[in-house]
Amino acid sequence: MSALLELEGVDKSFGALKVSDDITFSLPKGQALGIIGPNGAGKSTLFNLIGGTLPVSSGAIRFDGADITRMPASSRCRMGISRSFQIPHPFVGMSVYENLLVASAFGNADHHDAEAACRDILDVTGLLARANRPAGSLTLLERKRLELARALASNPRLLLLDEIAGGLTEGECHDLVGTIQGIRDQGVSIIWIEHIVHALTAVVERLIVIDFGKIVAEGAPDAVMSDPFVQEIYMGISVDDDAA
Amino acid sequence: MVWVNAIVQGVLLGGLYALFAAGLSLMFGVMRFVNLAHGDFIVTAAYLMLALVTGFGIHPAFAVLFVLMALASAGYLNQRILLNRVLGADLLPPVLVTFGLSIIIQNALLEVFSADSRRLNAGWLDTASFRLSEDISIGALPLLMFVAAVGVIAAMQFIFYRTALGRMLRATSDDPEIVPLMGGNNAHIFAIATLIASVVVGIAGIFLAMKTNFDPAAGPARLLFAFEAVIIGGLGSLWGTLLGGVILGVAQTIGAQIDAGYQILAGHLVFLAILVARPRGLLPKM
Numbered sequence: 090m091s092a093l094l095e096l097e098g099v100d101k102s103f104g105a106l107k108v109s110d111d112i113t114f115s116l117p118k119g120q121a122l123g124i125i126g127p128n129g130a131g132k133s134t135l136f137n138l139i140g141g142t143l144p145v146s147s148g149a150i151r152f153d154g155a156d157i158t159r160m161p162a163s164s165r166c167r168m169g170i171s172r173s174f175q176i177p178h179p180f181v182g183m184s185v186y187e188n189l190l191v192a193s194a195f196g197n198a199d200h201h202d203a204e205a206a207c208r209d210i211l212d213v214t215g216l217l218a219r220a221n222r223p224a225g226s227l228t229l230l231e232r233k234r235l236e237l238a239r240a241l242a243s244n245p246r247l248l249l250l251d252e253i254a255g256g257l258t259e260g261e262c263h264d265l266v267g268t269i270q271g272i273r274d275q276g277v278s279i280i281w282i283e284h285i286v287h288a289l290t291a292v293v294e295r296l297i298v299i300d301f302g303k304i305v306a307e308g309a310p311d312a313v314m315s316d317p318f319v320q321e322i323y324m325g326i327s328v329d330d331d332a333a
Numbered sequence: 334m335v336w337v338n339a340i341v342q343g344v345l346l347g348g349l350y351a352l353f354a355a356g357l358s359l360m361f362g363v364m365r366f367v368n369l370a371h372g373d374f375i376v377t378a379a380y381l382m383l384a385l386v387t388g389f390g391i392h393p394a395f396a397v398l399f400v401l402m403a404l405a406s407a408g409y410l411n412q413r414i415l416l417n418r419v420l421g422a423d424l425l426p427p428v429l430v431t432f433g434l435s436i437i438i439q440n441a442l443l444e445v446f447s448a449d450s451r452r453l454n455a456g457w458l459d460t461a462s463f464r465l466s467e468d469i470s471i472g473a474l475p476l477l478m479f480v481a482a483v484g485v486i487a488a489m490q491f492i493f494y495r496t497a498l499g500r501m502l503r504a505t506s507d508d509p510e511i512v513p514l515m516g517g518n519n520a521h522i523f524a525i526a527t528l529i530a531s532v533v534v535g536i537a538g539i540f541l542a543m544k545t546n547f548d549p550a551a552g553p554a555r556l557l558f559a560f561e562a563v564i565i566g567g568l569g570s571l572w573g574t575l576l577g578g579v580i581l582g583v584a585q586t587i588g589a590q591i592d593a594g595y596q597i598l599a600g601h602l603v604f605l606a607i608l609v610a611r612p613r614g615l616l617p618k619m
Contacts, residue, residue, distance in 0.1 A: 140514060142514065161513070162513050162514050163513045163514070163515075163516050163517060163518055164516075166513075166514060166515055166516035167516045171515075172514065178508055178510075178511050180503070180504045180507035180508055180511070181507060181508075182503065182506075182507050183500070183503055183504065183507060187500055187503075187504075188504075190497070190500055191500050191501060191504040191512075191515065191517075192515045192516075194497050194500065194501060195501070195512070195515045195516035195517040239515070243515055243516060
């Protein structure tokens with residue numbers, strides 16, 4: 090399987106603070122990858138670097154074989170990189186359906202019938218009944234779904250999900266996981282940052298752990314989560330405390 | 334009957350004010366951009382029309398086409414080259430830059446066309462009228478202006494709310510930081526909005542040239558009327574801008590009916606009264 094996304098030695102510093110430190114990984118086409126790590130570890134920054142909202146300090150990012158390190162965010166979106174935000178940012182004055190149409194008009198729009206594609210996405214994400222409501226009137230779950238739907242409307246090949254399950258109830262979270270599994274099964278590659286580990290491991294095949302801007306562990310979800318080092322830094326469980 | 338006549342004439346005059354204001358309303362609605370040179374752009378369009386028709390002897394229909402195309406391209410380029418650089422969270426830089434533009438335009442017009450007051454002869458349009466009754470007759474030119482204003486507002490409303498271009502403009506107005514992440518180019522979208530506004534400015538300028546005397550310093554007064562129409566109608570509402578123009582026009586003609594000296598003052602007083610009673614305007618959208 091060839092790589093869809095490759096990061097090579099990516100660094101990002103804000104002054105003396107290094108928020109991404111020598112990040113290197115590659116994502117095969119069609120894979121779902123999870124990223125976990127403590128708050129402030131640099132997970133969202135990594136998305137900003139991949140999506141193009143922040144320039145890298147050094148290193149290289151390749152998408153589908155092309156070097157996109159210096160490419161603006163809008164071009165990356167047109168190439169097929171799409172993201173949802175941790176805090177939903179809908180176009181509040183427009184209807185849910187219009188929100189999707191905007192994304193499909195700008196994005197990687199090689200589908201012939203954008204309106205039909207948007208209706209399908211509303212159906213898949215469970216927003217069809219809300220299609221003509223103003224986006225500003227949606228509940229939190231609906232806004233999270235709209236983030237996902239809008240990211241899908243740009244017809245992505247790589248979907249970046251930033252804590253999309255955060256703040257949802259158990260039942261809502263379960264529904265959302267089902268939706269994301271469906272998207273993965275259609276062949277869209279996914280990178281998902283999430284604190285809710287059981288939601289994440291239901292979808293992803295591989296897990297990366299980031300702490301202080303560095304990749305500290307990587308591998309199959311079970312193996313990574315049972316790694317005592319990961320448990321110590323991520324779960325806040327000290328191995329020594331456990332022993333004691 | 335004279336009062337009915339004053340109201341009818343005021344409504345028609347309101348069409349011209351709505352044309353002055355429509356471009357401003359769009360710029361402010363989409364980009365939160367206060368263009369202090371708006372009135373001077375209108376006057377420039379008027380001079381361009383005058384120069385083409387009387388100076389170069391071009392047929393008015395071709396002149397109209399040329400003025401609109403010139404304004405459209407100038408508007409797009411002005412936004413891409415100059416105004417996009419000062420857009421941002423801070424409202425002051427655009428105000429300062431367009432204030433400077435206003436001074437430059439006024440002085441350039443003064444240099445080229447002198448300070449003489451000018452007017453474009455509209456031929457039969459100037460004198461033709463329809464007689465409704467003993468005391469009321471409607472001039473062809475004011476009627477045409479009003480119809481044009483309704484047409485322009487309806488067209489802008491259609492573009493804004495019924496087309497993919499309009500969705501793009503509204504999305505950018507809603508959240509300019511998200512649009513680039515969805516593949517949109519803000520600089521281009523803003524320039525398209527300015528292009529549309531500039532075509533409307535061109536239409537307003539052509540009517541200004543035919544309706545009244547104008548001189549290089551006439552811009553700021555047009556800007557004031559335009560602002561008043563936008564604010565009376567409510568920010569972000571295009572039909573509201575038409576309503577605002579009509580209210581301003583009626584207030585002025587009724588004021589003029591009381592005493593010829595009260596025309597402008599009456600318009601400003603009604604504006605202030607509405608600002609006090611409905612600070613967000615009559616049909617606010619934002």
